Amino acid sequence: MKRMGRSDSFHDALVKAPMLRLSLPFIGGLVLARAFQPAWPWPGIAATVLLVLWFVQSGSVRRYGQRWQRGALLYPGLLLFGMGWQVLRQPERMDTLARQRMTTVVWRMRVTEAISTGRSTMRLWARVDAAADSAGVRAAHGGVLLTLVSDSGLALPGTGDELLVHARIDTIDRVPDPGGFDGRAWAASFGIRHSCFAGRGQWRVHRSATGFASFFEGARRRVSAWLEASSLSARERGMVKAILLGIRDELDADQKAAFVRSGTMHVLAVSGSHVALIYAALLWLFKRFGERTRWRIVRSLLILLVLWCYAGITGATPSVLRATATFTLFCLADMAGRTSGPVNSLAAAAFLLLLWDPLMAAQLSFQLSFLAVAGIALFYRPLMRLWTAPNGWLHYAWSLVSVSIAAQLMTAPLALWSFGAFPVWFLPANLVVVGLVALGVYGGAALLALQWIPVLGGVCAWVLVVLLKLIGWTTDLFAWLPGAYPAVRINGWQCAVLYVIILLLAAVFFERWRWARSGLLAMIVLLLTTWAWNAHVRNKQHRFVVYDDRDQLICAMESGRLLTVFTDSLDQWSERKVDTHRRAIGARGMNTDPVPEQLIMDRLVIRWLRGGDRAVPADPSADLLVITDDARYDAERWLSPVPPTRGLVLAPVVSARRRSFWRRWCMEHHVPVHDVKLHGAFILPIHALAREP
Incomplete structure (x- = not known):
């Protein structure tokens, strides 16, 4: 009877999941292969040998106590199979774009997914299968992040469409700002290493799609058109598209920020x-x-x-x-x-x-989706048993609380590691918003079906507007409460320790396992120790940064927990960059100063050049030079005798012609050069920092 009472316990949820025991070693193999890049075909050969031995051994094992012999062969075999499968399906094995990039030819691509659509541009994932030039058509293979400038005379492409693009393919190698969005890592998680930008007249749809997604493309566009024709305002219409269709392009920045900060x-x-x-x-x-x-x-x-x-x-x-x-x-x-x-x-x-598709294992959306559902599957029923609600309404409210806590338990460590912040008010926000969104999904479906009926269509639209305004008001309320979105910084190992702590907490509170208490205490001590050590290292860290800004020069100096920004002006977009940087390093103070002429950083001299030859000081020697304008400099006279050991940084305000000159000069003289407009942010770690008086 005791076991029957615990049929939905945390322990039984794990024990009665044989596919979990098979999936974990396979997923572990995928992760190890991405980390260590083993050579093909050795993992596949080893996996085949172990799985054949497992098959033979399975026929000879008769007694219950001998089952471990099969597991000793099966689980390592699945681990090696995962490693071999990851290596075999690695996009780099078939990618030929690295040899053909930087050439402007006609590329034939097939759209695999539409990422976003703005007012004038559209971003897509695409797979290249051919390239054509004056010499003829040749095979080409690889994935690209494709950006198209909208052409009023052409319909936007959809999933599965075949495109002809006359543009240049380049490597995705922009360095992100500290704490900023890393486009390289994001694209790499989808197996994409290259990007392509095609302006008006440089692309066209060669052949419309066929297949599952294309079969519904017309319906998707009709639904979007119906919403355009409805009586909803632009703000509410954008939220309906996001909730029903996942199209978030029409949401403004404030709406997105409110949803992020409220969790x-x-x-x-x-x-x-x-x-x-x-x-x-x-x-x-x-x-x-x-x-x-x-x-x-x-x-x-x-x-x-x-x-x-x-x-x-x-x-x-x-x-x-x-x-x-x-x-x-x-x-x-x-x-x-x-x-x-x-x-x-x-x-x-x-x-x-x-x-x-083994690449999904590295995609954050895949990880968060499955971790959220895993949290609900593991913790929802044990949490529900903690309290018996006296009536149906409280039971429903408690179920929403339990679902939110269960999902957040398994996603919080990964979210902290990925985003560096935690939505404190996620529980009351989800308690209200999830229920309203459920009504919004059903209401949106009713609006699509009934909007053409004069009375019912108006009633559905009015009800939906009320729901959407409640959702917006609720997210705004919780997003801007005190301490709504504090910065929390952890690394990958601390993320893993947090997951161990969560599982040990479940073992202590739901299963009453005494041994888990000692393990829990040890993990908490380990987490606090590593947290203190990371804080110690962070306090001693010093860096010089030039932000990835295409329109103006913005530099920064990190000195432990103090951030000093050098710029002549900060617009709203630049302020967000700086604030992201400040949160990423946990800066307790921030100063903003004009761009100086020189900094000395632990005997490392950084000099800004502006004004041409007449403004060059008598001793222009420096370890790092930042070129800030289009003025002409006699590089042979000033730089050749003592070239900067750390190289040159070309500000984004420098014209393309002058940047080309400086890159060519640096190449001829073997001097490192970083072009912010081409390569993104410049980050220089140093050991100590002192401002020249």
């Missing part, structure tokens, strides 16, 4: 929560027809049809496909009359999706 940004990404809402509504509707086998099959088939149609209309993005694949397993289990544990189904979905 509710996930409701604007069409993913597992949206698919779960549709699944739950359909399951509740169809369960009234009974539980006979025939009705279960019909019910599951109808649910699958609706879910996959919704996935197509929302653009068949990876997050929606992941969620739809997971709920497909639930439907298949329901059709077979078998109850599959949520952890087991989630692990099976992860295994199949990573088998299809």
Whole structure:
């Protein structure tokens, strides 16, 4: 009887998940292969040998106590299989763009996903399969981040469309600002190393798409057009598109910031929560027809049809496909009359999706989606058992609280590591916003269906506007409360320690395992020790930074927890850059000064050159020179005798012609050069710092 009472415990959720035990070593192999880059085909050969031995051993193991022999072969085999699969599917194995980049030819590309659409540009992921020039057509392979300038005479491309692009492909190598968005790492997580920018007249759709996503492209555009024709204002229409279709391009910066700071940004990404809402509504509707086998099959088939149609209309993005694949397993289990544990189904979905595309393991959206669902699967029922609500309304409220806590438990460490901040008011914000978004999803669907009916359409639009205003008001309220989004800085190892602490906490509070208390105490001591050491290292760190700004020169000097910014002016965009930098290093103070002529940093001299030859000092020697204007300098006279050992930094305000001259001179004289406009931010670590008096 005791075991029956714990059938939905944290312990049983793990024990009754054989796919979890198979998926973890496979995922571990994918991670190890990305970290150590083993040579092909050795992991594959070793995996094949171990799996063959496992198959042979499985036939000879008869007794229960000998099962460990199969596991001793199976789990290392799956680990090596994951390593081999990652190496085999690595995009660099087939990428030929590195040899053909920097040449302007006609590229044939196929759109794999539309990322965003702005007023004048569109960003997409695309795969190149051919290149054509005067010598003919030749094969080319590789992925690109494609940016298109909108052409009023051409329809925007969709997923699966084949494009002809006459432009240059270049490597994604811009250095991000401290704490800023790292476009290189983001693109690399999708297997993309190159980018392409095509202006008006440089691209056209060669062949329209065929396939799953393209089948729904017309419906997706019609839905968007219907919303344009509705009586909603631009602000509410943008939020409906974000909630229903995952199109966040029409949200303004303040709306996005409010959702981020309140910890509710996930409701604007069409993913597992949206698919779960549709699944739950359909399951509740169809369960009234009974539980006979025939009705279960019909019910599951109808649910699958609706879910996959919704996935197509929302653009068949990876997050929606992941969620739809997971709920497909639930439907298949329901059709077979078998109850599959949520952890087991989630692990099976992860295994199949990573088998299809191992690059997903490095994508933050994949990690957060699965960790959120894993948290709900592991902790939701144990949290619900902590309190028995006296009525239905409180039970519903407690279920929302439990879901929010369960999801946040498993996503918080990764979010802290990735974003360096924590939304303190996530619990009350999600308690209100998630419920309103659920009503918004259903209300948006009703508006699309009934907007052409004179009375009902107006009523639906009015109700939806009220819901959207409540969502916006709630996110604004929690986003700007005191201490709403404090900076919290951890590294990868501390993120792993936090996950161990969470699992040990669950073992202590839900399972009452005494041994977990000692482990929990040890992990907390380890976390605090590493946190203190990192703070000590941070306080001794000094760096010189030139920001990645294309329009003006902005420099900064880090001295422990003090940040000094050198610039003649700061606009709103630049202030955000500086604030991101300040939060990233945990600066306790910040000063803003005009750009000086010289800094001395632990015997390292940094000099800004401006005004031409007449302004050059008698002793122009320096370790690092920052060229700030288009004035002409006699480089042979001033720099050749004592060239700067740390090189030159070319400010973004310098013209393209002068920057080309300086890059050529530096190449001829073997002097390092960094062009901010081409290469992004310049970051120079140093050991000590002293401002010249």
